[in-house]
Amino acid sequence: MPAAAFDEPASIRTVREGQAHRIVFANEKGGTGKSTTAVHVAVALSYLGARVASIDLDPRQRTVHRYVENRLATLEKRGLTLPTPECEVFRGDTTGDLVAMIRRIEATCDFLIIDNPGRDDPFARAAVEQADTLVTPMNDSFVDFDLIGQVDAETFKVRKLSFFAELIWEARMKRSRMTxxxxxxxMDWIVVRNRTGHVEAKNQARLHKALNEMSKRVGFRVTQGLSERVIYRELFPSGLTLLDKGHLGELGTSHLVARQELRALVKALNLPEFDRADAQLEVA
Incomplete structure (x- = not known):
């Protein structure tokens, strides 16, 4: 991956030609910033020069697809050309249709991002099984943690796995054959802690301890994600992101920090390198 943009360390893995690296964003609970994180990672990778495509698995809400639509409309209106991922909405009838769609799209891109709906259905499960990198955003609360594991009410020690962690475990077993x-x-599973800025310190420490304990049991990594910031919601109608410097007007200090959060997240995903002679090395 080009080092000049985000100063990322060298990786020993590379994206194979005709076989994109699949990044699936999955969480069965809504309101965790899943789609917002997915679209920002997609744009960030596009800025790095990667060929990025995405599949929106929620044909009703279509958050990622709508974001890209808004972005394309803004670029046309302003006469701009900015790195933009492609996006399609899945409307198939079977999981076989989804797998076929994944294979068709990945033949022409470096990274394929799939945004799962905030629910459990056969298509969401099939997408998880296809993940090279599985990203599960969560808010820093035990309400969200309950999706992964249940804790003791007094000691906050993990008592047992929850249904979503068990689902991922089963998906990994099926995927071992695909590997x-x-x-x-x-599969590299990463739990991303979003919206940590307004969490009380004692509760944050308890969550940190519980996540570390659970990560050792289940085998996921934990990293910081995107803080709670109004700017993410404000940019949706235009489809722009904090990486679109020079097109957002005057940005405050908090917005600059948010941009660094996004860059740090992309780095923490530890994605493989890609090789393109026309890769853009500078973030606009």
Missing amino acids: IEQQRPE
Whole structure:
């Protein structure tokens, strides 16, 4: 991956030609910033020069697709050309249709981002099984943690896995066959802690401890995500992101910090390198 943009460390993994690295954003609970995180990562990778495509698995809400639509409309209206991921909405009838769509799109891109709906259905499960990198955004609260594991009410120690963690465990077992047959990497599961800015310190420490304990049991990594900021919601109608410097007007200090959060998140995902001679090395 080009080092000049985000100063990312060298990686020993590379994206194989015709086989995009699949990044699936999945959480069965709504309101965690899942789609917002997905679209910002997609735009960030586009700025790095990667060919990025995305699949929106929620044909009703279509948050990622609507964001890209808004972005394209803004670029046309202002006469701009900015890095923009492609996006399609999945409207198939079977999980086989989804797998076929994934294989069709990934043949022409470096990274394929799939945004799961905030619910459990066969398509969401199939997408998780296809993930090279699985990203689960969550708010810093035990309400969201309950999706992964249940804790004791007094000690806050993890008592047992919850249904979503068990679902991921099963998906990993199924994927192990795919790893060998299709020469795909082992699934890397990352829990992203969003909206940490307004969480009380004692509760944050308890969550940190519980997440560390659970990560050792289940095998996921934990990283910081995007803080609670109005700017993310304000930019949706235009489809712009904090990486679109020079097109957002005057930005305050908090917005500059938010941009750094996004860059740090992309770095923490530890994605493979891609090789493109026309890669853009500078973030506009």
